[in-house]
Amino acid sequence: MLLSIRSLTKTFPGTLALDGVDFDLRAGEVHALLGENGAGKSTLIKCLTGAYRRDGGTVALEGAQIDPRSTVEAQDLGIGTVYQEVNLLPNLTVAQNLMFGREPRRFGLIDARATRSEARAMLRQYGLDLDVDRDLGSYSVAIQQIIAIARAVALSGKVLILDEPTASLDAAEVQMVFDVVRGLRDRGLGIVFVSHFLDQVFDLTDRVTVLRNGRRITTLDTADLDRVQLIEHMLGRALEDAVGDAAADGAGSVRPELLSFQGFGRRGVIEPFDLSVGQGEVVGLAGLLGSGRTETAELMFGVRPAQTGKAHDANGQLDLSNPRAAIAQGFGFAPEDRKTDGIVPDLSIRENIILGLQAQRGWARPIPRAEQNRLADDYIRRLDIRTSGREKPIGELSGGNQQKAVLARWLAMNPRFLILDEPTRGIDVGAHAEILRLIRELTDAGMSVLVISSEIDELVAVADRVIVVRDRRHVAELKGTRLGGDEIMRAIADSGEVA
């Protein structure tokens, strides 16, 4: 066994990120590490690369115990890492990047000629013949990724960790990188492959380890695995489970149409889709991370404007070319990443709640302070935002309370169509149920809601209809009796034709 991890444990304040995880890596295999967000993949990798120190458990490389304290130490031990974002210097040449930090020297100075020839020799092993004097940034991301791999292998040479290396590559480029990875496997390296793309996992890997909530769920040979089974492991929900049909009420009854999107799409982001939303309807959007869920929402809200297609309501075509235009049409969007896209940290809870409404009214018509206080207190009470007061900076609240405050910002504007991207992520169980109840209340009052969620049970519980997204396409629409956890998972897993 090349790398052997036993009962690895890592805690962060308030969470157990890794809970006694075992993981084995053989020499000459590609081993996929899978799991949804928060499963513990990146924590495991960071413990291996020395970015984090583990709290418990053992890690043995070729039988010897190791405890790297930095990425450099991990590299020297033989563990190299390549990340999704190329982690090199685009404004240096290919040769400088490959040899950075270990340039051949002559009389104490860098020997440029030897640097170039060594770099060229390194690349030849990967079947690449590049101009090593050109800036790295002038090559495609795929080539840069291969150069990053070459550098990592040269520095370490035993274990190679690929952390979503293909996330920004197209299909042909993916194959190019995979050929390189297969070559390294045949040379006897152990390769850990992290990806959200299941097709790639089946294509490339020999074994699969699934993590969920910080625990290892299973390790299996890829050849013995089918897709449905794999997704069951990842999402932690057996297909045989009985599914309550919570969405029965209203299913089947016809709702007046509020909005319709036709051929809405953007190249390289999401394939054109048709979608209609009924008055007071909850539409769910299911799919794995990176499948195009968030992208669908971003197109609808004008964060990234659609290149093709149109959106209509009863009165005609809608301008959704930017968020302000979408807001003017009565749209709202509570984004997934509330830290960067949602909260304005130094402003108070009150200011964060009224921000959207104020922007809509324009700067010249300030909301009177008494009205602001009333709105803020009202939502703090209704959504049960835990805070010592409305004037506290929102950055000091816990994640779940921040999420509620962002939600309050949109509710204060009373949109007719509200998009909620992962509204319950990072929220405790009690608040979780509250938010689902709130969505129901809103739709009973006539608001239409689009809910994006990784939690299938949540979608089944709250949505009238679920759209399944896979590989940047809307592949299935489930409603009525066909709306259940099994069906959603099958649609996510299906590799071929439209379900």
Added chain:
Amino acid sequence: MTLLKRIAPQLIALVALIALVSIVFPGFLSVQFIDGRLVGPVIDVVKRGAPVALLAVGMTLVIATRGIDLSVGTIMAICGAVAAAALAGGWGMAPALAAGMLTGAAAGLWNGVLVTVIGIQPFVATLILMTMGRGIAQLITEGRILTFTDPGFAWFGSGTLLGLPVPAWLWLLTGAGVALLMRRTALGLLIESIGINRRASALAGVNATVLLIAVYMASGLCAALAGIVVTADIRGADANNAGLWLELDAILAVVIGGNSLLGGRFSIIASLIGAMIIQTIDTGILLAGFPSEYNLVIKAGLVLVILVLQSPRIAAEWRLWRDSHRVDREARLEGKAR
């Protein structure tokens, strides 16, 4: 009151500085009323501090959006040159003033478009006008000091209104007007919000592009007014020296005012006190009669002391030290009581 709490450090620094200057120059605070005008070193500070104070008003807004405007000194020179050229061309006072102000607005628009539409970093975008602008001003004045005699225009630099110099009125009214505009409308909140998190603000529907352009235009207008004051004061446009390095004093005033260069919460009043602190240092050094070669060193030293005393880390250390002493003392008292 929250405003008082916000500006307390700046006020304390100003008072301490005035006390210090009064020690080396005892007559610093004496003010006389002569020929319907207040006269004295303090009045001189309030008048001479006008350009930096005016610039600081616009600079505070720009910095609140997480930007910076390096071009304001140059805009002063351009606007002064435009106004002087208009007077020399026989345009009369009001059109000359309007031409100067419009030029400032146009310069601000240029900066704002570079920053928002083209997406150049504010530092670089305004550096372009900073370096290029003095050339433009020199082209307008044809390389010489363009003088004029219009007494109406000169009033803006050297006139008196209700006992106070006109430049002092200009910065006091501009500062108060802009501060009120920011806090009585929603502009202040929206500017702070794009300065703290532009992306989240835009997603919430804040029109960040228009606001940013408006803020750079406000800075340009403030600079134009400062340029008019300086030009009117010397009755001539000096393209080489008008407003030279004043952008740095303006930034310093904003920083002494306790506004973060990382954007967000801002106080115009605190920046104005900052501007007065700088001018008090400048005037105080002159009055104290130090050889002129010491001026910049003493100024730098005083600014450093003020900024160090204001830094949050020092404040935290001080609180820690104070609390530990209090604990010690209480422990001692308890010991005695026992």
